[in-house]
Amino acid sequence: MAAPSIGKNGSEDSSEGPNDRQIFEELRNILLGREKKEIAALRNRLENPASRTADVSAVVAEAIELRRDRGGQRELNKALTPSVEEALSESVRKDPSVLAGALFPVMGPAIRKSITESIRAMLESFNEALDHSFSLEGIRWRIESIRTGKPFAEIVLLHGLLFRVEQVFLIHKATGLVLGHCVAPRVAIQDPALVSGMLSAIQSYVRDSFQSPKEDSLDSLHVGDLEVWIEEGPQAILAAVIRGHAPASYRETLKKTIEEIHRNFGLALERFDGDSTALALADQQLSQCLESHSLPKSVTRRKPYVLILTIAAVVLFGIWVAIGLRNQIRWNRFAEALQSQPGIVVTSVEKEGGRRVVRGLRDLLASDTVSMLRSAQIDPAQVRFQWTPFYALDDEIVRRRAIETLHPEPGVTLSVRDGTLTAAGSASTDLMRRLMYQAALIPGVRKVDTSQLEEREGPEVVRLEAALRSALFTFPVGSPTPTPGEEAKFDRAAEQIKLLLAKEELPGSKLAIEVVGHTDNSGSESSNRPLSQDRSEYVTRRLIENGVAPDTLEPRGAGTSEPVEEGNSEMARRLNRSVTFSVVRSKSLLSK
Amino acid sequence: MLQKKVCMLGTFAVGKTSLVRRFVESIYSDEYHTTIGVKIDKKVIRANEREVTLVLWDIYGRDDFQSLQMDYLRGMSGYLLVADGTRRQTVEEAVSIFHQVEKVFAKVPFIFLLNKADLKDEWEVGADTAKQIGERDWTIMHSSAKTGQAVEEAFEELGRKMLS
Numbered sequence: 001m002a003a004p005s006i007g008k009n010g011s012e013d014s015s016e017g018p019n020d021r022q023i024f025e026e027l028r029n030i031l032l033g034r035e036k037k038e039i040a041a042l043r044n045r046l047e048n049p050a051s052r053t054a055d056v057s058a059v060v061a062e063a064i065e066l067r068r069d070r071g072g073q074r075e076l077n078k079a080l081t082p083s084v085e086e087a088l089s090e091s092v093r094k095d096p097s098v099l100a101g102a103l104f105p106v107m108g109p110a111i112r113k114s115i116t117e118s119i120r121a122m123l124e125s126f127n128e129a130l131d132h133s134f135s136l137e138g139i140r141w142r143i144e145s146i147r148t149g150k151p152f153a154e155i156v157l158l159h160g161l162l163f164r165v166e167q168v169f170l171i172h173k174a175t176g177l178v179l180g181h182c183v184a185p186r187v188a189i190q191d192p193a194l195v196s197g198m199l200s201a202i203q204s205y206v207r208d209s210f211q212s213p214k215e216d217s218l219d220s221l222h223v224g225d226l227e228v229w230i231e232e233g234p235q236a237i238l239a240a241v242i243r244g245h246a247p248a249s250y251r252e253t254l255k256k257t258i259e260e261i262h263r264n265f266g267l268a269l270e271r272f273d274g275d276s277t278a279l280a281l282a283d284q285q286l287s288q289c290l291e292s293h294s295l296p297k298s299v300t301r302r303k304p305y306v307l308i309l310t311i312a313a314v315v316l317f318g319i320w321v322a323i324g325l326r327n328q329i330r331w332n333r334f335a336e337a338l339q340s341q342p343g344i345v346v347t348s349v350e351k352e353g354g355r356r357v358v359r360g361l362r363d364l365l366a367s368d369t370v371s372m373l374r375s376a377q378i379d380p381a382q383v384r385f386q387w388t389p390f391y392a393l394d395d396e397i398v399r400r401r402a403i404e405t406l407h408p409e410p411g412v413t414l415s416v417r418d419g420t421l422t423a424a425g426s427a428s429t430d431l432m433r434r435l436m437y438q439a440a441l442i443p444g445v446r447k448v449d450t451s452q453l454e455e456r457e458g459p460e461v462v463r464l465e466a467a468l469r470s471a472l473f474t475f476p477v478g479s480p481t482p483t484p485g486e487e488a489k490f491d492r493a494a495e496q497i498k499l500l501l502a503k504e505e506l507p508g509s510k511l512a513i514e515v516v517g518h519t520d521n522s523g524s525e526s527s528n529r530p531l532s533q534d535r536s537e538y539v540t541r542r543l544i545e546n547g548v549a550p551d552t553l554e555p556r557g558a559g560t561s562e563p564v565e566e567g568n569s570e571m572a573r574r575l576n577r578s579v580t581f582s583v584v585r586s587k588s589l590l591s592k
Numbered sequence: 593m594l595q596k597k598v599c600m601l602g603t604f605a606v607g608k609t610s611l612v613r614r615f616v617e618s619i620y621s622d623e624y625h626t627t628i629g630v631k632i633d634k635k636v637i638r639a640n641e642r643e644v645t646l647v648l649w650d651i652y653g654r655d656d657f658q659s660l661q662m663d664y665l666r667g668m669s670g671y672l673l674v675a676d677g678t679r680r681q682t683v684e685e686a687v688s689i690f691h692q693v694e695k696v697f698a699k700v701p702f703i704f705l706l707n708k709a710d711l712k713d714e715w716e717v718g719a720d721t722a723k724q725i726g727e728r729d730w731t732i733m734h735s736s737a738k739t740g741q742a743v744e745e746a747f748e749e750l751g752r753k754m755l756s
Contacts, residue, residue, distance in 0.1 A: 194632050198620065204664055
């Protein structure tokens with residue numbers, strides 16, 4: 001830029017000639033020569049891709065770092081991601097083993113973790129599924145699980161998976177030479193160098209014979225209860241000889257170990273030329289793979305739910321005992337009440353098939369035992385009664401029996417004390433008679449006391465008696481046969497007598513109807529008395545003809561001694577020429 | 593411990609197995625040959641003042657060595673190439689095997705054993721075997737399974753070669 005301006009100045013001195021120009025050029029070289037070279041170098045650096053690359057390469061790492069420090073991480077990621085992705089996929093395309101080898105130590109643990117998670121979930125559902133299995137073995141294992149506090153799934157696994165790792169080989173993959181070998185105590189072994197070689201040979205054989213891809217490998221061999229588990233790393237193979245069935249988790253142990261060995265002895269493995277001295281330390285890791293599992297002896301740890309179950313069991317037991325106790329108290333009260341109950345004699349109480357059986361004697365009039373049970377809050381289904389019926393002589397039962405037999409009407413009370421039945425109140429003639437004839441026959445009644453009882457006639461009897469008493473048959477003067485027209489009255493009187501007798505009908509009744517004949521006071525007594533007798537007998541005869549039982553009628557001639565009407569008037573004389581009735585009731589039995 | 597993988601190569605019935613039988617530790621029967629095509633034996637030698645365990649992969653010789661299972665040879669430090677002196681054809685086959693092996697594994701030390709030295713009268717190859725087979729730098733030894741001739745020496749020589 002300086003040059004043109006100088007040229008410009010030069011043109012002003014164009015009169016100076018070529019020599020001057022040369023001198024000017026020289027001067028320019030002297031003054032600006034260094035800068036010119038630098039400019040050329042700079043141009044070269046800018047235009048030459050090789051040098052520009054070199055320049056950028058010197059700062060590229062720092063530049064990225066600076067950008068990141070200044071918060072450009074996101075932009076950096078955006079810019080670099082496609083290239084990194086492209087590079088990685090290119091690497092895999094070219095040779096997958098490089099990336100696989102690099103990732104091997106980190107991929108193992110990551111995959112393992114993910115698989116462990118899946119297996120854990122699977123085991124849980126497995127456990128759940130088994131929860132519903134009620135095979136005998138399942139129940140036995142479940143009990144064991146509760147007893148030992150171990151998860152059920154673990155118990156199941158333990159029963160299926162008893163094993164012992166007898167030998168572990170670390171084998172160099174390329175040569176088949178043994179790098180390390182560990183053996184469990186008291187295990188007979190063959191030369192590990194030969195066994196390792198043969199194992200490698202078999203690996204090759206299988207791969208070759210079945211044309212499986214190079215990277216695939218045999219991972220287990222089974223012979224009877226012997227298994228060989230093989231776990232392959234990039235440089236070495238781990239082979240474990242297992243007797244029994246190892247759990248799948250043991251595979252994880254092998255994987256971890258081979259990864260660890262590769263991490264710790266990567267270089268030694270890569271440079272292995274037959275000298276395994278550098279790998280002597282790997283034996284330690286190998287010996288960790290020697291596992292054996294036998295049945296667990298005892299487990300002290302207890303899960304909280306065992307405690308909860310125990311508490312629940314204790315509480316349930318407590319409730320059971322309390323209920324039992326309460327029931328016993330209720331029963332004792334009931335038994336006591338039963339024993340003191342009139343009309344009941346308990347002879348035995350036994351338990352049969354969880355039920356109580358009560359045996360004894362029971363009067364039919366004793367209290368209902370089932371309702372007694374109910375009021376004692378005892379389930380009637382829990383008790384069976386076996387009663388033999390009998391007549392109880394308890395006063396109360398005798399009283400009930402008397403009531404049942406005699407049907408006393410309201411107003412009459414019956415009580416029994418020491419076999420004496422006492423009736424009190426106002427009784428009908430009926431009841432009086434029942435008391436008289438039936439009460440003494442009631443079992444348990446030895447004596448009947450009616451002294452506190454008053455007889456109360458029934459209205460019908462009173463009416464009939466009144467009617468009979470007022471009945472009167474008149475006779476003409478001196479005639480033993482009644483006045484015409486009186487004949488019609490016999491029929492009615494006979495009817496009334498029959499009704500009265502029916503009311504009073506009792507065996508050995510002393511009810512009698514006196515048929516009394518009368519005469520007026522004219523004439524002599526010696527003729528009047530036979531006349532009155534004739535009159536009474538005539539009426540008696542007529543009554544008998546009308547259906548009245550003869551033995552209830554007692555004809556009697558009273559003459560003038562019992563006049564119906566006193567006096568000497570015509571009316572008195574007419575009434576006294578007559579026959580009347582009187583009801584005679586013997587009370588001799590009642591007073592007894 | 594120093595170990596080396598050594599293969600025994602040669603076509604069918606050249607006496608590879610009989611050759612080493614008396615000199616090696618073995619736990620496997622010959623049946624392995626016909627089943628999986630290889631049998632592993634072990635031979636401990638001293639070479640260069642060191643004890644070296646040679647793990648011998650005795651590979652079943654087939655008539656047609658084209659089908660040689662190269663996988664079995666992987667990682668070997670040396671090999672014994674065996675031919676039957678009484679059958680010239682086996683020598684030619686041994687040369688063919690050599691070329692195949694060299695193609696895959698480059699320079700691996702080996703010893704060429706002309707076997708059945710006890711039947712030298714019947715040999716189809718002469719003392720100038722090397723010239724006959726056109727390979728000058730081979731180490732050639734005449735061995736016999738019957739007398740044990742040159743067997744120990746062959747192992748030791750191979751050991752030295754592998755360690756040098």
